[in-house]
Amino acid sequence: MSPPTTTPFKSPLPKTSLSSNFTPKILLTLHLTTFPSKPNRKKSNLSLKTLCSKPPPNPHKTLTLTLISLLRAIPDWSDRIKERGMQQKRTLYNHNKWVEHRSSLRHLRHLLSSLQSRVILSLIPPVIAFTSVAVIIASYNSAVEMHFFPGFFPVLRASSLPYQLTAPALALLLVFRTEASYSRYEEGRKAWTKVISGVNDFARQVIATVDNSKDAVLKNALLQYVIAFPVALKCHVIYGSDINRDLRNLLEVDDLAMLLNSRHRPRCIIEFISQSLQLLNLEESKRHLLESKISCLHEGIGVCEQLMGIPIPLSYTRLTSRFLVLWHLTLPIILWDDCHWIVVPATFISAASLFCIEEVGVLIEEPFPMLALDELCNLVNSNIQEAIATEKAIQNQLIAKRKRHACEHSTNGWPNS
Numbered sequence: 001m002s003p004p005t006t007t008p009f010k011s012p013l014p015k016t017s018l019s020s021n022f023t024p025k026i027l028l029t030l031h032l033t034t035f036p037s038k039p040n041r042k043k044s045n046l047s048l049k050t051l052c053s054k055p056p057p058n059p060h061k062t063l064t065l066t067l068i069s070l071l072r073a074i075p076d077w078s079d080r081i082k083e084r085g086m087q088q089k090r091t092l093y094n095h096n097k098w099v100e101h102r103s104s105l106r107h108l109r110h111l112l113s114s115l116q117s118r119v120i121l122s123l124i125p126p127v128i129a130f131t132s133v134a135v136i137i138a139s140y141n142s143a144v145e146m147h148f149f150p151g152f153f154p155v156l157r158a159s160s161l162p163y164q165l166t167a168p169a170l171a172l173l174l175v176f177r178t179e180a181s182y183s184r185y186e187e188g189r190k191a192w193t194k195v196i197s198g199v200n201d202f203a204r205q206v207i208a209t210v211d212n213s214k215d216a217v218l219k220n221a222l223l224q225y226v227i228a229f230p231v232a233l234k235c236h237v238i239y240g241s242d243i244n245r246d247l248r249n250l251l252e253v254d255d256l257a258m259l260l261n262s263r264h265r266p267r268c269i270i271e272f273i274s275q276s277l278q279l280l281n282l283e284e285s286k287r288h289l290l291e292s293k294i295s296c297l298h299e300g301i302g303v304c305e306q307l308m309g310i311p312i313p314l315s316y317t318r319l320t321s322r323f324l325v326l327w328h329l330t331l332p333i334i335l336w337d338d339c340h341w342i343v344v345p346a347t348f349i350s351a352a353s354l355f356c357i358e359e360v361g362v363l364i365e366e367p368f369p370m371l372a373l374d375e376l377c378n379l380v381n382s383n384i385q386e387a388i389a390t391e392k393a394i395q396n397q398l399i400a401k402r403k404r405h406a407c408e409h410s411t412n413g414w415p416n417s
Contacts, residue, residue, distance in 0.1 A: 075125040085118035086363075087240050090372035092379070119359050120352075127351045134332040134347035141336055156333045163327075163334050170323055174354065177320050178361040180312050188367030191303035195230060196376055198296035202226055203384045205290055207391055214281050222276040223388065224250055225269055227381050229297060232265040234373040237304045250381075266301050270294060304368070312365055320358055327354075 093101070100106075114120050137156055144155050203226045210219040228250045235241035243265060247256055255272065262268035277290055311317075328351050332343040339346055364370055
């Protein structure tokens with residue numbers, strides 16, 4: 001009798017391996033994470049040596065950096081306020097603003113708004129510094145006079161005669177500095193007055209000269225370029241202006257892209273204007289007349305770039321600053337015999353007043369942030385748009401008036417019965 005045949009037991013699951021395509025991803029992940037590789041001891045020892053080899057921080061250097069950052073905190077804060085005020089948009093005056101400007105309550109209003117003035121807030125660092133020096137000198141002299149120090153410590157005092165001799169020189173220097181800055185402000189204002197009047201005149205010539213039936217598209221494009229020129233010039237001379245935002249609604253997308261890629265945006269606008277004039281169907285005399293109007297635009301660019309690139313001679317600015325600093329550092333010593341502790345408020349008032357005059361001169365030395373250029377550009381835009389809108393109505397009204405006048409008179413000049 002043959003023995004019964006036995007069939008080997010087969011596992012219902014297939015054999016799997018790490019290289020199998022049927023290996024579950026979870027098991028493989030667990031397998032790999034369960035048995036991590038051995039750490040590289042050389043690398044860890046190297047990193048440990050690197051960490052240990054770093055020099056310990058120098059406490060004196062850290063203290064110095066902290067002290068410098070604390071001393072710079074107030075000047076940085078005042079400079080931020082000043083620059084934020086420089087970017088503030090100015091407005092043109094109307095009748096109501098002029099009434100408020102010459103009101104008898106202006107002195108009280110200006111006094112109450114002193115803490116909102118960027119000029120006054122920007123003077124906080126020097127005024128605090130010189131007032132602190134006055135406090136230190138007054139405290140030292142008081143301690144010496146009360147015999148808190150040994151007898152060989154002298155009282156810091158001096159004759160006021162040098163101050164009486166140099167006071168007129170300081171006054172003349174401040175007056176010259178402020179007058180020179182105001183002349184630059186006036187020159188910038190006149191340059192922009194010529195630019196605005198030239199743009200308005202150029203737009204008027206285009207509206208009156210170019211025929212709508214033949215060159216309507218080029219005429220509209222040319223007028224848009226004329227409107228965009230003062231905006232491009234404003235963004236060219238004022239730091240932080242967004243020309244993309246200002247010209248987004250004035251120029252087409254392709255024109256704006258070409259303008260943004262240009263290195264000199266105002267001259268790029270002039271090139272658009274010149275090429276548009278060449279493509280218009282105009283008589284040569286009329287074309288030359290329109291091209292002659294472009295010269296005032298180039299002149300405005302030249303004056304603005306000159307004012308931006310060439311400040312008042314730096315020797316005057318440095319001399320004024322050094323004179324004021326030395327004056328107020330020695331002022332408590334000069335006034336000690338006559339004022340004693342009153343040197344502290346005297347130094348405060350002197351520093352606040354004289355440095356305020358110098359600060360105004362520095363601010364108006366760059367004239368364009370002080371001018372209402374945004375309002376001027378908006379005014380040009382509204383004037384030209386109004387001229388375009390009323391052009392057809394004025395023409396129809398004049399034609400009707402001429403026809404009415406011709407109908408009221410006969411051919412021989414006698415009125416009709």
